[in-house]
Amino acid sequence: xxxxxxxxxxxxxxxxxxxxxxxxxxxxxxxxxxxxxxxxxxxxxxxxxxxxxxxxxxxxxxxxxxxxxxxxxxxxxxxxxxxxxxxxxxxxxxxxxxxxxxxxxxxxxxxxxxxxxxxxxxxxxxxxxxxxxxxxxxxxxxxxxxxxx
Numbered sequence: 001x002x003x004x005x006x007x008x009x010x011x012x013x014x015x016x017x018x019x020x021x022x023x024x025x026x027x028x029x030x031x032x033x034x035x036x037x038x039x040x041x042x043x044x045x046x047x048x049x050x051x052x053x054x055x056x057x058x059x060x061x062x063x064x065x066x067x068x069x070x071x072x073x074x075x076x077x078x079x080x081x082x083x084x085x086x087x088x089x090x091x092x093x094x095x096x097x098x099x100x101x102x103x104x105x106x107x108x109x110x111x112x113x114x115x116x117x118x119x120x121x122x123x124x125x126x127x128x129x130x131x132x133x134x135x136x137x138x139x140x141x142x143x144x145x146x147x148x149x
Contacts, residue, residue: 051109
């Protein structure tokens with residue numbers, strides 16, 4: 001058996017959740033090789049989400065990524081210190097901050113997005129049909145529902 005055949009055996013027998021973890025871990029390892037990247041575990045993902053969505057709050061980020069408010073706050077502080085993000089007091093709720101990318105943050109978010117798309121194309125994620133993506137989203141929703149019960 002060749003080395004490549006052994007590798008495929010590993011993936012063929014791997015539980016589904018382990019496959020998802022393996023893909024995610026390797027995406028992060030790939031991102032760390034690229035000098036454009038910042039901490040892709042948290043900061044880079046948050047930056048891209050802030051860039052993509054307007055009027056996003058710190059609480060919204062916590063909900064989207066399933067992270068504690070403290071984890072989000074620490075990452076946002078780093079992004080602010082690097083001048084990628086700014087927090088603006090919400091006019092309708094003075095205790096709430098709206099997140100906005102700076103010009104410098106927008107440039108990095110675009111680089112990160114392009115790098116992520118390049119990786120997804122290289123590994124074939126872009127070839128998943130919309131039905132498969134919808135099924136994965138539904139599984140993710142159900143995992144949260146089960147935890148909330």
